[in-house]
Amino acid sequence: MxxxxxxxxxxxxxxxxxxxxxxxxxxxxxxxxxxxxxxxxxxxxxxxxxxxxxxxxxxxxxxxxxxxxxxxxxxxxxxxxxxxxxxxxxxxxxxxxxxxxxxxxxxxxxxxxxxxxxxxxxxxxxxxxxxxxxxxxxxxxxxxxxxxxxxxxxxxxxxxxxxxxxxxxxxxxxxxxxxxxxxxxxxxxxxxxxxxxxxxxxxxxxxxxxxxxxxxxxxxxxxxxxxxxxxxxxxxxxxxxxxxxxxxxxxxxxxxxxxxxxxxxxxxxxxxxxxxxxxxxxxxxxxxxxxxxxxxxxxxxxxxxxxxxxxxxxxxxKENLLIGKTHPKLKNLDLPSNKNFNSIFNILRKKNILLHHPYDLFRTSVEEFINKAADDPLVMAIKITLYRVSKDSTIISALMRAAENGKEVMTLVELKARFDEDNNIQWAKQLEQAGVHVVYGIIGFKTHTKIALIVRKEKGRLRNYFHIGTGNYNSNTSKFYTDLGLLSTDPDIASDLLGLFNYLSGFSKQKSYQKLLVSPSSMREKFIFLIKREIKNAEEGKKAEIIAKMNSLVDPEIIKLLYLASDSGVKISLIIRGICCLYPQRKNLSENIKVISIIGHFLEHSRIFWFSNNGQSEVFIGSADWMRRNLDRRIEAVTPIEDYDLKSKIYSLLQTYIKDNYFSWIMKEDGSYSKYELDSSNNRSQIDLIEKQN
Known part of the structure; x- marks a missing residue:
């Protein structure tokens, strides 16, 4: 071709x-x-x-x-x-x-x-x-x-x-x-x-x-x-x-x-x-x-x-957009009067948690995670990256409180977050004054990762808890942006995060990771491998499918591979809110590629990558779009989702978006978009996700 x-x-x-x-x-x-x-x-x-x-x-x-x-x-x-x-x-x-x-x-x-x-x-x-x-x-x-x-x-x-x-x-x-x-x-x-x-x-x-x-x-x-x-x-x-x-x-x-x-x-x-x-x-x-x-x-x-x-x-x-509930696994946190009294750390030792904001409240999940770490006497250290933060940030307050409580707190503040530079400068100064170790990342690269790591001493040894998300640690935008986040104690990913934080603070030259996809070192190579594997499976008559949700698809190398995958028979569904430089549904080029854009009450911000792998699906979420800047010029982190139940939830979520015929715009072969003709099915992804909680 x-x-x-x-x-x-x-x-x-x-x-x-x-x-x-x-x-x-x-x-x-x-x-x-x-x-x-x-x-x-x-x-x-x-x-x-x-x-x-x-x-x-x-x-x-x-x-x-x-x-x-x-x-x-x-x-x-x-x-x-x-x-x-x-x-x-x-x-x-x-x-x-x-x-x-x-x-x-x-x-x-x-x-x-x-x-x-x-x-x-x-x-x-x-x-x-x-x-x-x-x-x-x-x-x-x-x-x-x-x-x-x-x-x-x-x-x-x-x-x-x-x-x-x-x-x-x-x-x-x-x-x-x-x-x-x-x-x-x-x-x-x-x-x-x-x-x-x-x-x-x-x-x-x-x-x-x-x-x-x-x-x-x-x-x-x-x-x-x-x-x-x-x-x-x-x-x-x-x-x-x-x-x-x-x-x-x-x-x-x-x-x-x-x-x-x-x-x-x-x-x-x-x-x-x-x-x-x-x-x-x-x-x-x-x-x-x-x-x-x-x-x-x-x-x-x-x-x-x-x-x-x-x-x-x-x-x-106007629509009331202030929705969301506490994640079911986190409902009984720190309630001594409740027989199921538990701490977030006890819960995470037993089960990984997948968060979906704004449907799952940011305040009672991510903010709770950082707040409890700041006050827990067993927590030794907190490490986090901050890209865009709200002006009244609870997380910033928790980090300063943690430093005052004698914990080792390391925060990467991205000073070059466009149009948020001034806000981030003020936070960086306040954090430093509170005793937080503030770093500004790697020269020549923006740090766009959404990662937090908690180090806790339990029974004489250290255990790592972490959050990896698709959106910023921003309590305001979390109410209007749809984002996913993983709370877990997976030791391999935690080890990768420790290496990544050391790299960000300038004390490591680490370029290889066990599970985490990190740009600019390994992410592009891994995504290329995953797409090529689907091509190989299709050519061998095996099940081959790719579903990807992101803000933008721009990278020429990835687009070329997607065209090749389509030509090989791989079924490809792309949910892309913003820029898409790929033509779908073109004969002898992209007949197997469908592109939709969801524009609704909430800004669709989550990045999800699902690869069929002949029935042994591999699923990833993280901070990166398929753009040159994300894959080559930024520090990004994408994590695998390996828990079977969580993978099933993500697949179900992707299908909800794909079936949407209310907020969804379908991209035509000439690059223009049109709305679906509404029918009796009336699938409204964002509203359906709200109603599913009630």
């Missing part, structure tokens, strides 16, 4: 297709109105990060004169051209939906976004007073003239651009005002008593920019505002870090963050569709941006702020 460029989907275009699914999901009639608002906000937030990182990288390549084609055959410039076309089509779709459907439905449900010009006199007086007391003191008009150069426009800030006429000399001047959306809510609620509406279930809002724009003349005493318009810029925010030259990694990341806060080159300019030509021309010249990166908007700028509306206290307008 010939392998050529036209069998790979471009990574960036596949991501755009994923974000399209997010937008279209929020437009479905079945969702409640505030959930629709949430999806709209997520779509816009995703786009912001995409421009800050992916588009910025491609633009930098073009400016550096790089013309090398990606594996799918596109140059950086060709990718940018296609990206702009696709994104402009999608943002137009979003705006049309908001203006013609979402706003009407919000109003129908009692959430009214009012325009200043439509306010009654009483409402206008209240809004003007609010502006004077709560907004006006925060505004700083910056004039542009020979003595005042064009001001720096910070990343993702909302700005007002105005032309002001000085009455004394009849001269027009350009003025920029930054809208203080970090200190003021984007949508200001007008009290019901001002509206003179007795129904407390109704909410009335005016946008902060609408209020400022209609009070603009109060900023310019003795002058006249000729016209004004709003704009927003997106800047290159990828963190450029020269680790090899850094004597102090913590300091190097802090300095790089300062540069990011200022922002790099502008990669997108969003303006109102009716922005006056003279203001637009001045902006283009001052910001130095090509016209293809200008987005003319017919709705609100910065639609990620729509998420503020989801905080409205109307439970009937």
């Amino acid at each position: 010939k392998i050529q460029a036209d069998i790979f989907i471009n990574r960036e275009l596949s991501w755009i297709e994923f974000n399209k699914r997010v937008l279209l999901t929020g437009m479905e009639k079945e969702y409640k109105i505030l959930d629709k608002v949430k999806f709209c906000s997520i779509f816009s937030n995703n786009l912001d990060e995409f421009f800050m990182v992916r588009v910025a990288s491609l633009k930098a390549q073009v400016e550096a004169g790089i013309t090398k084609k990606s594996v799918d055959g596109l140059t950086p410039q060709e990718q940018l051209t296609k990206i702009n076309k696709e994104v402009k089509n999608l943002t137009a779709l979003q705006e049309n939906y908001i203006n013609n459907e979402l706003n009407y439905e919000l109003k129908e449900k009692g959430i009214i976004l009012k325009k200043y010009n439509d306010l009654s006199e009483n409402e206008r007086n209240w809004c003007d007073n609010y502006f004077t007391s709560s907004i006006f003191p925060l505004l700083t008009p910056l004039v542009v003239d020979p003595a005042h150069p064009f001001p720096f426009i910070s990343n993702l800030s909302l700005n007002l651009a105005a032309l002001i006429r000085d009455g004394e000399n009849s001269k027009n001047q350009f003025v920029r005002v930054k809208i203080p959306t970090k200190n003021i809510s984007r949508f200001i609620q007008i009290p019901n008593e001002i509206i003179k509406h007795g129904d407390e279930s109704k909410y009335f809002f005016i946008s902060v920019e609408d209020l400022i724009g209609n009070n603009i003349n109060t900023l310019f005493n003795g002058m006249e505002c000729i016209n004004y318009s709003f704009f927003r810029v997106t800047r290159d925010a990828d963190l450029e870090l020269k680790e090899l030259e850094a004597d102090d990694l913590l300091l190097a990341v802090e300095q790089s963050l300062q540069k990011r806060r200022l922002g790099g080159d502008v990669v997108r300019l969003e303006v109102e569709s009716d922005m006056p030509e003279n203001i637009l021309k001045l902006l283009i010249e001052s910001i130095s941006i090509q016209k293809e990166y200008i987005y003319f908007c017919k709705s609100f700028l910065g639609l990620d702020d729509f998420n503020q509306l989801t905080r409205i206290n109307r439970d009937d307008l």
Whole structure:
């Protein structure tokens, strides 16, 4: 079988297709109105990060004169051209939906976004007073003239651009005002008593920019505002870090963050569709941006702020996602009044536990595991990797408490977790002050593993307990991300983890492991072996099947092998939420490959790899997707699941996803996606998993 460029989907275009699914999901009639608002906000937030990182990288390549084609055959410039076309089509779709459907439905449900010009006199007086007391003191008009150069426009800030006429000399001047959306809510609620509406279930809002724009003349005493318009810029925010030259990694990341806060080159300019030509021309010249990166908007700028509306206290307008129960095996922990009184360590000595969040509560499982270790006098040491941690982390508190209790605590904090660097720096400093041994990993690699190891002294010898997961040690995201985790005392895997922690702290050159798959040392090689074994089994007429669930499938080598496996007769089911660079269902290429994407109330984040092995299935879970960065440029850990009952549970879970015809999108042979036609079976994976608990 010939392998050529036209069998790979471009990574960036596949991501755009994923974000399209997010937008279209929020437009479905079945969702409640505030959930629709949430999806709209997520779509816009995703786009912001995409421009800050992916588009910025491609633009930098073009400016550096790089013309090398990606594996799918596109140059950086060709990718940018296609990206702009696709994104402009999608943002137009979003705006049309908001203006013609979402706003009407919000109003129908009692959430009214009012325009200043439509306010009654009483409402206008209240809004003007609010502006004077709560907004006006925060505004700083910056004039542009020979003595005042064009001001720096910070990343993702909302700005007002105005032309002001000085009455004394009849001269027009350009003025920029930054809208203080970090200190003021984007949508200001007008009290019901001002509206003179007795129904407390109704909410009335005016946008902060609408209020400022209609009070603009109060900023310019003795002058006249000729016209004004709003704009927003997106800047290159990828963190450029020269680790090899850094004597102090913590300091190097802090300095790089300062540069990011200022922002790099502008990669997108969003303006109102009716922005006056003279203001637009001045902006283009001052910001130095090509016209293809200008987005003319017919709705609100910065639609990620729509998420503020989801905080409205109307439970009937959004799904209650705060679900989950304590895992059945952990229900009777530390209850002296209960005859089944037990500790988590006693339980794990008898049985491995497979966790599935958010259906199994993170608080009463993983957090319980770390908390008990911090206070248990028999625990000698705790080792853990932290990639993204919540700002009010119970686990961080437990680690600091453990150090204060005299335990050996080693924490790897990944300082380069994109957009969480600042948070992780603060945690690293606090942990060090509490006496925790903090390390920052291996130079040149991000540490993306989700592993924790507890060393406990029992009857004169040390026993190791551990957790290996697919998601971060983050109590907030654990409520909305679906992730798996293994709690166990398996001695071989525990030994592998000890070796891996020693490698991460710089005291080991270990590259081989007994059971654990670790990148960049052994994971790629092992996955290739497992796929090739399925190919061999198919060629020998044995049962051959692969089921894999992950966030993204990008790696060309893995994709080529999957095509070969399909051609050999291996049945392949891929559950891939985001980017998928493989074409399924193509004749003489991928006829045996099915790809689905689950987009629902929870973000599908678990990574699961199931290989039939002629009836002797091998199953793995862990932190890695099938992407080059995960297999070659990150420290990742994937663990086998060897317990028969747990393997059966995972297989059943995978089948639940495969049978889904409600949250699932099926990928077609041209790389596009469509929803299933709903039938009487109505298989709803996420809802079915909730109901299975009740």
